Each structure stands twice: as structure tokens, then as C-alpha cells.
Amino acid sequence: MSIQYKSIKNLTSMLQNKEISYKELINETFTLIESKMDLNAFITLNKDMAIEKATLLDSKKNDSLLAGIPIAQKDLFCTKDLRTTCGSNMLSSFIPPYSATVISNLENAGCISVGKTNMDEFAMGSSNETSFYGNVENPWGKNLVPGGSSGGSASAVSSGIVPAATGTDTGGSIRQPASLCGITGLKPTYGRISRWGMIAFASSLDQAGPMARTAEDCAILLNEMCSHDNKDTTSLNEHIPDFTKDIDQPIKGMKIGIVKEFDLSQLDNEVVKVFEESKKHYESLGAEFIEISLPNISLSVPTYYVVAPAECSSNLSRFDGVKFGKRCDDPKNLEDLYIRTRSEGFGDEVKRRILIGSYVLSAGFYDAYYKKAQQVRRLIKNDFDEAFLKVDVLMSPTTRGPAFEAGSKGSDPIQMYLEDLFTIPANLAGLPALSIPNGFVDNKPIGLQLIGNFLEENKLLKFAHNFQKTTDFHLKTPSGENI
Amino acid sequence: MSWETVIGLEIHVQLSTNSKLFSGGSTGFGAEPNTHVDLIDMGLPGVLPVANREAFYKAIRFGLATNAEINQTSSFDRKNYFYPDLPKGYQITQMAMPIVGKGSIKIDVDGSEKIINITRAHLEEDAGKSIHDLFDGETGVDLNRAGTPLLEIVSEPEISNAKEAVAYFKAVRQLVTFLDICDGNMAQGSMRCDVNVSIKKQEDEKLGTRAEIKNINSFKFIERAINFEIDRQIRIIESGESVVQETRLYDSVKNETRSMRSKEEANDYRYFPCPDLLPVVISDNEFNDIKNNLPELPDEKEKRYMSEANLEEAEAKIISSSKTMANMFEDACSKTDDSKLVANWLVGDVSALLNKDNIDIEESKLSSNNFATLIERISDKTISGKIAKSVLEEVWESGHDVDNIIKDKGLVQIQDESVLEEIAQRIINDNPSQVGAYKGGKDKLFGFFVGQVMKETQGKANPKSVNDILKNLLDS
């Protein structure tokens, strides 16, 4: 019996009913991975360790829900003694001496890390085209991008070779690829999941999250991924609920906000149609719709493209060829070492963002750009705060359209930046948001975004699960059959 | 032409915490290179800083002792620049909201007092060390020091000459050691300073262009560097040129300052709030606790020594001038009722030895324990004052234990009067002519007899007993 396209829930019951052994599951997983190498979803595999762990699990009884579940880890999380590249040439031989908290949490829960997934370099991109390790293919079509930056994770889950993967989301990097690959992806509240061991892109925006076939699987993963971590002072010291608990509760009478300023008229008719159908579906489940105004939300993308580059320009200064990572050959002197290491180690998109960041922080421009952007950021957050007095969740398309072809966005970076139009606001305000498959455009999947109030992941998951219980978009596979 | 000098100091004080400002790495000095380096100190990808609360407490003590504004909510910013011993490519410091605001400190220059205002004192992390001279063509980087908490104390530009600058530095050092927030060890770099020097014509309002001399770590060098810099700037201006705003390095071998152009190029630190660190808030309870448990400061000690121990003002001042000296005084006083005796030894013999070697008490081999024992042995008459002097000299050289020296050299004072009487009688018997002369009126010869007894006893006789016994034998 093939394990391809199986959810975590399916696999757990197969393991517990002894339909398959832990080792068989991992061996099968690697057979699948190796049969799909053309996706280029992985940068580094962890085969020996994975098999060893599975063998160990076979030798003793294990009741943990996640025991033996194969997980693909975004190559942005440090994994002790396992190469971690962050999609960059700069870290092509970087072996971390420690593991990220979220990796440890999942592994302690019994998950088996099968490999490190491809991604946009340092998570800067929306198509996985900025990876030093090559483009990732979207299983839904030759030469289609999987989205980014968590493109390898999305592709791996979408192709059914792993039931779940980790991702990170700074401006949409979990939700946008989830949308483009037809899977479910959740970005939790900022601070829910420890950032310790996550290679920082923009510290005040970065948040890790689960990517899986279903909202229910995301909830199962989230239960283990969250923790209060005293190694991260921005880690929330709040009660962590059982995210699977209320997921079955009805949403009847709950209120969904539609953001007036998200101008859908600019989108393709088909995309709008899919969105309108989802609205109708939620109405049929008993939800009410309210139009909500977020007056400052149109400034989200420019705000983001000041804040994120500013933080990244500083966060990426540690890659200087001195203590770890790449160093250029035969540096003539210290300046030469810095400049050549960084020029050779970083790709063009990373360089662009570092330069923008240095510019907006430099003397004379700080107030006009950086400070102003952070002020606008507060306005955006205030808009959300008001909105959530009136509604339970906000709803929008996740992306402007379905997956596009590699290279099709041309060379204008701003066209790519606008990919994250709908996803960026949640990061600026630190709010939880998820994407679920809600239809197809040109036979390519597309996603629906739900944004929740601070700490209300459970509500989001309930909305998503209710949708998935009554639709089958998430059950379609690229190979054409329904699961 | 008459020139006025304007000097401002930025003093970097290493706070004496056990662990670093943002990591659990040890701050211990002198360890093997790169052994006190945590993941965080390495600036590894994915690591995050967590602030050490003790550093805030220590900074607040300084603020309270300088009557400064204390910001119970303070925050951190990043200062971005590249240097091999700066692992993250930025230094975490407090720019916008420092823990300590405006305050002041009293300095003493040749007996006259002056108040120097302090602009601010903020927490920041120290860099590692670059070793330039150990390897051929290469610089070695040791990150042991990276992340050690520093309190950077920034003075107003109110210092008028090199002497005042040194007095200010000394006053700060005295304070931080009394507050127990820094060991004050300059040789180990626990205190370093950057000096901003500019000159202007007396009648000018506007300050001149300043040069910043980086990283000086001795009183002597502060004075020399400033004086060199003043001369240099006067020469430049008088020759019709103008001073360039730049960072300079003091070369103690050549006794000159020279430009560090490497640090000048495109000097834009791009400060911004550190997104990894939320503001740190010190509660009213914590604040009051620090305030109520502030260690006794030099001025208070001086007053107490005068009132409780009956010391003269001059003595009290000398003893309370350094934490080590004050500790020695207090430790020794616990071993004797005679605080005057303790003061005399410190202000007298100990100070003389310090002057002779031109060192500070912290640098001497005389420990507080050993000094207290010495006083105790004088007090309980185990040794005479004279013997004590030689013991002190020996301790000064070797650092050996006082009791061991007394034991090994057999210096215990002879207390048994019958022994002394026997010796005295023998000497009187052996020197009939001197006895005759003494009895004939040559009073001065009494000293001769005392000397002989002391010689015979190798100085171990209690002088007062010898006097009494001889008087008794000769005058009867």
C-alpha cells in the first residue's frame, strides 16, 4: 500500500495498527523522495539518521501521535551536525553545532527529519528562483514555480512524498507556496514558535509554521511546534491550547470580514470566481460576512519593503567569512575578505535587500523610511485591532493567482514583491493566518487566506477544518486522482 | 595666543557579572582563547540574545551613586559595522533609551573640587580581541571577551585639561569599585576610555573640531595622550590648517597619537532598535531594593572613619580613597581595638611602600587578610613594631603568609621577663666601664644597653619590657 499523499492522521493509524513498520515507512519515504528528485525539493537528505531513528522506534512501543512521522525541514532551521544552507552559497558547507528549538520539539515528539528542503536564498523570494541550489518544481505542472520562500517544503508535501513539512513565513513564505501547491499552511501568531535556531531574515516578522495536507494535520504539528522558550525573549509566555480540540466545532453564526481595500477587480476573473464560491460555501456553513475597512493596508507592501530589508541588512552582517560559512579564496586583506566573501556568497536578490536595508537605515534617511515605515506599521496593526472587534476572522485570496512559470515575472523585482500583497499585512501585525486550497484556475490549485486575531490559531483551524470537511480541494493530487 | 582645551571622556567599564550580557558565556579573565564562547557569542546563524538582569542592577547602582536619572524601562539598539572581533557585524548597545540618564560626579584636582556632569551611562556588549602580532601576516581572533557587559559612561565636554581627565577617570574608578560593579583592573582592561579632545580660542563660543583617541587603559597614558593631542592641534591651527574630525590611536611607545583612517571610511553605524530584544523593565520593587542596598560610598566611609574610628581627616581620606585600602582598614580593625594603629600602618608604612614602588594597593602582594594578621600580631604583642616592619617588607616582596614568616624566622617576641632579666644582667656584668660611665651621669648610654639586649635577642624582645628591666637593674 502506497504511503504517497497520506496525511499524518492516516500514517499514525497505519503505524499503530502495524500495517507498516516505522522503518518501512521511512524506507518508502526515501523511495518516493528519490523517485521525485526532479522536483529539486531537497537540498540535503538525512537518510542514515532517519533510518536509524525509525529502526529504534520499531524496537519499542510508542504512543506519540507523531512518532515515526517523516517530516521535511526547511533548510532555514539549524539542525545539529546536519548541513544547513538557508538556500545560499554562503552556507554551502555550514554544519550547525546546535538545533533550532522547533526542530528539537518535533524530533522529541517522535518526528523523523528526512531532509532539508530547498528555499529562496535566506527566505528572500516568492518563487524559489533565488535559491543557490536551483529552482524547485511545482508538482502541478512542468516549469511552474512552487512559490516561495518555503518552496521545497510546499513541493515535497504537494507531491505526497512527505505528509508534512516545516516552513517559515516573513511576508507570506508559508501561505503563498501553500496556495500555489494546493496544500494547507499556517503562520502562527508572532512569538508562538520559538525563533531560536531559525536563521533570521527579518526578526520582527519571521515566524515558523506547519505545512501539511490538512488543517487537522497542521493543528497536530502546531501542538508540538509551539513552546515557551527562554532562549527567545520574543517567544510568547502564553497558554498553549490543544489546537486539535475545538477544530470540529461548527462555525455557525461566526463572522468573517472581507477587506474592502483588497481590490479584487485587479485579479483574474477565474480567481475572483473561486473566491466568491468559497464565500458562498462558508455562508452555507452558517458564517456571516461583514465588509471591513483597513484604511492603511494598501501601504503594507511598501512598509514591508523597508522594515524587512532594514532588519535583514543587519541580520546578514554576521556572514563575513570569519567564523563560519564561506570565505573567498586568497583574500588580499581584510576588506577584500569581507567584500569578496559577501559578493560571492550572496545572490542578487539578497544583495538588493541588504543594500535597500542599509540605505533606509543610513544617516539622513532613517526618519523618512525606517521610522516612518514602523509608524505606518502601527497604523496597520491598529486597523486590525479594530477589525477584530467586529469579526472572528478576515478572509481574502492568498495569492493574486495560481502558480506561474519560472522566469515569467521578468526582471522587475517589484512585480515579484507584489506576489505577497495579501499575505504581508498579517506579518506586520504579528497575526496568525493560514492558507487552504479552495479551487483551481487553469487546473492549477489556488488558496484561500484566513487571518485571525492575536493567539487565535484555534479559530483559524476551526474555520479551515470546517471547510475541508465539506470540500475536496485539499484531496486532489497533481497526478489527477483524489485521495 | 591662548587656547582652551575641551575634553570629554567615554569610559567603558566592564561590569563584574559572572556571565555575559546576552549569553551564559563566562566573563572570567585570562582563560585559554575561545573557551568562554557561547553559541550566542559566536553570532551563529539563528541564535538570539537574552539580557542578563544583573547587568541592569549594576548599572542602576552607578546611576544612583551619581544622582542620575534612571530609566526603569530601557531598550537596545544595534550599531552596525564590520570588524573581525565583532561576531555579528553589529554591537548591541543602548542608543535611544539608556538605562542611566544625566548625572554627575565630584572630582578632586590638587585639593580643589569640581563637578563633572555625566550625559548618560548605557549598557552594551564588549567585542572580542584581535591579536595582531602573534602570527605571520595574520590576525588571530579570540572571542572570550565578546559579549562581556560594559557600562559606557559618557561625560559632558567639561574637562579642561589632562590632569582633570585623570582625576575624573580616577573618581569613576573609585566609585565603580566601591559599588562593586567593576574590579577596576586596568591592566586587564576592565576599564578603558575614549577621549575626545578639541581646542578653541578662549573667546570663541563654538567648540573646535574634535579628535577621538580610542581605547586608553592607564592614567599615565590618558594624561600623555591628551597632552600630545593638545600640542598637535595647536600646532595644526597655528600653522593655518584645520583639525580633521577623526579617530586616533595612542601609541605609548612613541608617545604620540596617530590617525586610524581604517575606522573612518564611511562611518555610518545605521543604529536601529534591536528587533530581537524587547524593552527591559525594572520594577519599582527591584529599584527600591537596589537603592536600599547600595554599598557605602567613599564620602560616607571617610565621615564614618572620622567619627567612629577617630581618624584625622587626612588619614580618613587616604584610607577611603580606594576600596581595597578601605577593606584592609575594616578587616584589620576587626582584629584590634586600636584603629589608630591600623591607620598609622596604612597611611605610614604601607603608603610609603606603595610610593616607593609607584603602584596602587590593588597591585601589591599584600592581601587584606595578611595585613589584618600583621596588625593582630602587633596588637597581641607576638611581634614588636620593629619586627613588624621587617615582616611587612618581606610580605611586600614575597606575598607569603605573615604567621609563617614569624614562625619560620623565629620572630616571636620574648615575653618571658625572667629571660630578658637574665640577658640584661649578663650584659651589665660584661660591660663594667659603661655601667660606671652611665652611673656617673652619661644618661645617653642607656640606649647602648637597650641596643645590646635587642642585639642579643635578635630584636625579639619587647622594647618596653627591656626598658623597664634595664631601668630597674641600672638605677637601683
Place this chain on the structure above:
Amino acid sequence: MDKKTVTTIAYLSRIALDEGNEDKITADLENIIKFVDQLDNANVDGIEPLTNPLEKKAQTREDKVTAENRKDTFLDRAPKSNEDYFLVPRVVE
């Protein structure tokens, strides 16, 4: 954004722009800056900047040494080191 500004920022960032990409990157930067200039439209008078979505106070640590000595791992995995130090080309001060 002129060439000189780009040169300065590139130096601050320790990134070299070569003939191949200098014009393109300069043009991109110009466009991006033009794009973010939309922020001029916002009225932010009296608005406190929001630098982190968690408006909370920081958790801090006790003053305890918890680090282990990882000297060998760090130095072994460094681009260039000897038995004691990370090594870089000689810095002249």
C-alpha cells in the same frame, strides 16, 4: 539614488557591484525606493513606531554561566583557524 550613494551603501554593506550587475542593481534600487516612497502618503503625526508586534517587556536571564567550552567545534568548522584562534588577514591599525 545616484551612483555615489549606491557606492557608499555597497561599501557599508561590504558588497561589491561589478560591471555586470551595477547598472541593473542601481536601477532596481531606484525603483524599489520609488515604490516605498508611497509611504509619504501616510499621516503618521504623533504615531509611535512599532518595532516588534509583541508590545511586551523582555524576559531576562539570571546571571549564571551556562555555556560549555565548544572551542574545538567552533575552530574546526571555521573557514580558517589554528589551534587557538580564528584567523583573518593581518589587520593594520
